[in-house]
Every structure is written in structure tokens, then in C-alpha cells.
Amino acid sequence: MTAAAVRGAALAALRARPRAVLRLAAWSAAEALPALLTGYATARAVDDGFLAGRPGTGLAWLAWLAVAVVVGAVGSGRAFACLGQIVEPFRDDLARRVVDAALHRATGAGGRPDTSAVARLTHQIEIVRDTLGGLVMAVRGFLFAAAAALLGLVSLAPLVAAIVAGPLLVALALFGAALPAMVQRQREYVRADERLGESASAALAGQRDVVACGAQDAVAGEVGAQITAQEAAERALARMAALRSLILAVGGWLPIGVLLLAAPWLVRRGLSAGAILGALVYVSTGLQPALHTLVQGVAGGGLRFAVTLDRILATARRRPRPYAPRSAAVPRRAPVAVELRDVTFRYGPAARPVLDGFDLVLPDGDHLAVVGPSGAGKSTLAALTAGLLRPQAGTVRLTGVPVAGLEQSTLAALRVLVPQEAYVFTGTLGDNLRYLRGDVDEAELAAAVDALGLRPLVRRFGGLSAPVDPAALSAGERQLIAAVRAYLSPARLAILDEATCHLDAATEARVEAAFAARPGTLIVIAHRISSALRARRVLIVDGSRPVLGTHAELLARSAAYRELLGHWQERPAGHSGTSLTSA
Structure with a gap:
């Protein structure tokens, strides 16, 4: 200067x-x-x-x-x-x-x-x-x-x-x-x-x-x-x-x-x-x-x-322009939505790799659930896919575009990530929901509110124009607001990183079903093993080589998956399922 x-x-x-x-x-x-x-x-x-x-x-x-x-x-x-x-x-x-x-x-x-x-x-x-x-x-x-x-x-x-x-x-x-x-x-x-x-x-x-x-x-x-x-x-x-x-x-x-x-x-x-x-x-x-x-x-x-x-x-560089995903230069949709090739990531030079030579290819429109014990690397995988972490080796591509070095506006146009700790800012409820897509019309906004089950909260607040006090919301209410916000995003890849862990099992199923029906690709970092039963494919990360397949394939090939599923099935009826915390 x-x-x-x-x-x-x-x-x-x-x-x-x-x-x-x-x-x-x-x-x-x-x-x-x-x-x-x-x-x-x-x-x-x-x-x-x-x-x-x-x-x-x-x-x-x-x-x-x-x-x-x-x-x-x-x-x-x-x-x-x-x-x-x-x-x-x-x-x-x-x-x-x-x-x-x-x-x-x-x-x-x-x-x-x-x-x-x-x-x-x-x-x-x-x-x-x-x-x-x-x-x-x-x-x-x-x-x-x-x-x-x-x-x-x-x-x-x-x-x-x-x-x-x-x-x-x-x-x-x-x-x-x-x-x-x-x-x-x-x-x-x-x-x-x-x-x-x-x-x-x-x-x-x-x-x-x-x-x-x-x-x-x-x-x-x-x-x-x-x-x-x-x-x-x-x-x-x-x-x-x-x-x-x-x-x-x-x-x-x-x-x-x-x-x-x-x-x-x-x-x-x-x-x-x-x-x-x-x-x-x-x-x-x-x-x-x-x-x-x-x-x-x-x-x-x-x-x-x-x-x-x-x-x-x-x-302090100039204040970045607000997200404008619809006007951002979004690459043409490719058949492959997510591609990780030979990805290695560790949290320190001497640390054990969380992922080592990892490969993953998801076609556009896929629905993947990632399951595994705590500390296995599930949330690390979500952060690498979203471009929040950079691997020490290998490449991460979204719709064929390398994630490394992309500007935030371009990343926001390609993917939307909902973390476990959902962020709700002070303002109106409508402002929170429209944050990633300011031009959404009222009919589409209302449809999203109904699809994900936010309507009771909207009524309790007195409408979308009501002010929101984030401190007065429960953790589950914050997660549901963040889920609707992400659902409205024009990004075709949605990553739910234990984004429904504070919701009850029925509401979680409703949210995942809505995202699965949404155009594009869905990755769910599972909090409950029941998320795997709803997905088209499942990736189990258990500290060894990750295994990818359908529910039926993993039952036949993975002892770790059978163990996780067995633990969940042995729970008393009505239990919400085994909780798997983030890595």
C-alpha cells in the first residue's frame, strides 16, 4: 500500500x-x-x-x-x-x-x-x-x-x-x-x-x-x-x-x-x-x-x-461481491459430477493420512451416503469435495473443473455445503432462505418450505418477513433453515455434512428425500445409518480402504458395513438410529 x-x-x-x-x-x-x-x-x-x-x-x-x-x-x-x-x-x-x-x-x-x-x-x-x-x-x-x-x-x-x-x-x-x-x-x-x-x-x-x-x-x-x-x-x-x-x-x-x-x-x-x-x-x-x-x-x-x-x-482486500450464482460463469454440466483421483490428505506432515490414494467418481444425479465410525474421515472427504481443504496429492474436480484455485463465486455456483453447525444470521426468515438465490420467486420458495417441513416454523414466526433471533432458535431449527437455503441454491451438487443430526428421524428422512428429488447430485455424510438405506450408493470409510457400492453389494462385501447395519437393526423399534459423529 x-x-x-x-x-x-x-x-x-x-x-x-x-x-x-x-x-x-x-x-x-x-x-x-x-x-x-x-x-x-x-x-x-x-x-x-x-x-x-x-x-x-x-x-x-x-x-x-x-x-x-x-x-x-x-x-x-x-x-x-x-x-x-x-x-x-x-x-x-x-x-x-x-x-x-x-x-x-x-x-x-x-x-x-x-x-x-x-x-x-x-x-x-x-x-x-x-x-x-x-x-x-x-x-x-x-x-x-x-x-x-x-x-x-x-x-x-x-x-x-x-x-x-x-x-x-x-x-x-x-x-x-x-x-x-x-x-x-x-x-x-x-x-x-x-x-x-x-x-x-x-x-x-x-x-x-x-x-x-x-x-x-x-x-x-x-x-x-x-x-x-x-x-x-x-x-x-x-x-x-x-x-x-x-x-x-x-x-x-x-x-x-x-x-x-x-x-x-x-x-x-x-x-x-x-x-x-x-x-x-x-x-x-x-x-x-x-x-x-x-x-x-x-x-x-x-x-x-x-x-x-x-x-x-x-x-484487507476489497469486500467480495455477494454471491450471484445465476450470473456466475458455470461450466456446462458434465456426465461426471464429482471426481477425486489419487487424493491423499493428512492434517500434518507426520500425521497418518486420512485419505491415501483415494478415488471416487459420482455421475450427475447420483445419491451417495458416506458412513463410518467417528474420526474415519467422512467430514474431511466432504470438505475436500467442497474445496474447503486442499489435498497434498491428487485432484478434485466438480463437473470436470479442478476445484483448486477456484473463486468462491464459482465454487458457490457448483456446490452447496450444509455443515453440522448450521449458521443463521440476524435478519428476516426470508432473507435467510433467499441468501444463496436472491431471485427465487414466492411460489418456488413456498414449495421448498413445504417440501422440507419448515412450514410450522414459518407459521410460528408469523411469516417470512418476521425477524430471526439466531440465539432463540434450537439447533434443529437452525439446521432446517440452512437446509431450505441450500435446497434453493442453483448449485447442482449438494453436500449434507451431518446437516440433519439435530432433527428427528422422520424430519431427516423428509429432508433427504427432498434433496434426492432435487435436480443434481447429493452427498450425505450420514449421522444415522438409515441414510444409507435411502441412498442409491454407499461409501463406507472405516480407516482402511474405503469401499463403495449399493446397499446390497456392501452387505455382501463389507464386514464393517454389516456391523454398522446390524447395530442399527438391533436397536428397539422407534429408535432414531446409530449416531455417527463427524471426522
């Missing part, structure tokens, strides 16, 4: 909320009213009031100044209220980017959870939120306060305004020229600090090995080099702080010195004592604090804002 990207993101946040920015500007103008009047009212109170022997007039001018201060206080309070309308939506947008990017990486083919996303959500985004607020307030405070003070100086004496504006412009030019170097020094300091932490942590974690190998001097030298680098970065950052002090002296203190030195000459040119006092008030209470706020705000919080936002934008 670049500074231009950070600047563009910040400006986009302002452009996206023009009304809030205009309200902030209006209240900032009210807040700047004391800065506009303080020097002028002071000059008039001195010249027209106290020095002229009219204390009432002087007090009247000061009273007007007090009124301006009250108006400024109100404006300041309202400005902070408007600030939230700018900063909070920007924070929410960043949070969405981080979450979407983390989900994209975790759910992509071969993806893994992004644990650093938690740090970005809980720490870095809050830094950006706070520093953006401070940066906006510092910049707009300087602009309005400096403009008000300069206008006030012009109203007193244009010559004095010119004398004061010169050093101020020089200071702003110096600050603008030094700002890129300040950003770079801040970034180098953060990186040096991170490298030192990593080096020290590695040395401490491997302390026994270091001592055993006699590598103390080498490791100490490596850590010492990182300490030296961190020290150099901190010294460079301190030099930037000294430069900021110089800029403040040029823009804030030099005008006061120039005014004091030029006071006799200004009096000879007809400038009154009140006008000189008012000019000093403008500089000391208006320009100087405004410049100090700008420099310290931008060079302090602004640098933290730039560096932290740069890190967030570098790791």
Missing part, C-alpha cells in the same frame, strides 16, 4: 458523508467565533473604552466577547457530535473489510483461519477510529481558527496580518516538506520494534537449545543488532520531534517576537496600542494554539493513523 492509498481512503470516508461534513464545518465556524472576535474586541475595549475613559464601553466589548465564547462552546460540543457521524461509519466499513477478507481467506480453496484478523478488529481498527477523529478535529480546528485569526488581523491592520502570515506560511511549508519523512520514520520505528520483539521471543523460546548448542554469542549478537536498529529508529523519531518544535517556534513564537520588535515602528505609522494588543492576542490565543494542534495532531496521531490504516488496507 502507499501513502496515496491511505490518503484516498481517508478522503473517501469524508466524501461518503457530505452532510455530516457540512454540519461539522458549520459548527466549527461557530466554534471559531471567539477566535475571530477576541483580538478585535480586545482592541476596541482598550482603545474605545478603557484608554478613552469609558469603562462601560470597554466592558460592553468584553461582554460581546463572552457571548462569542458561549457560542463557541456550543459549537465545539456539536462539532464533536458530528464527528461521530463521520468516524463511526468509517470504522464499521473497515471492520467489514477485515471480516470479509478473513472469511475469504479462511473459506477459499485450501484456506486457513486468519488469526491476526482478531488483532486488527480489536486493536488496529480502534487506533484508526481514534486517530482519525483526532486528525479531523486537528485539521478543521486549525483551518477555522487560523482563518478566523487572520481575518481578525486584517480587520485590525492589514500590515500586521502580512507580518504574521509570513512566518506562519514558512512553518506550514516546512511541515509539509517534513511530513513524508516523519511518516517514514514512524513506520521504520514500528517495524524495528516488531523485529526486536520477534527476535527476542525466538531467543527466549529456544533458550535451552541455544545453550545446548553453544550459540549464546551468535544469538546475543543477533538480538543486539535488532536492539541497535530499534535504538537508531527511535533516535530518528526523536529528531523528527525536534523538527516539530522548530516548526512550532517559527510559526507560533516568531510572529510574537516580530510584533514586539516592530511595535514602535507600527505605532509611528498610526497603529494604536489596542490594535497591537489585539494582534498579540490573535497570535497567542488563535494562531499559536491552532498551529500547535495541527502539528502535534498530524505528526502524532496522524502518523499512527497512516501507518495502522496502511497495515489494515494491505491485509
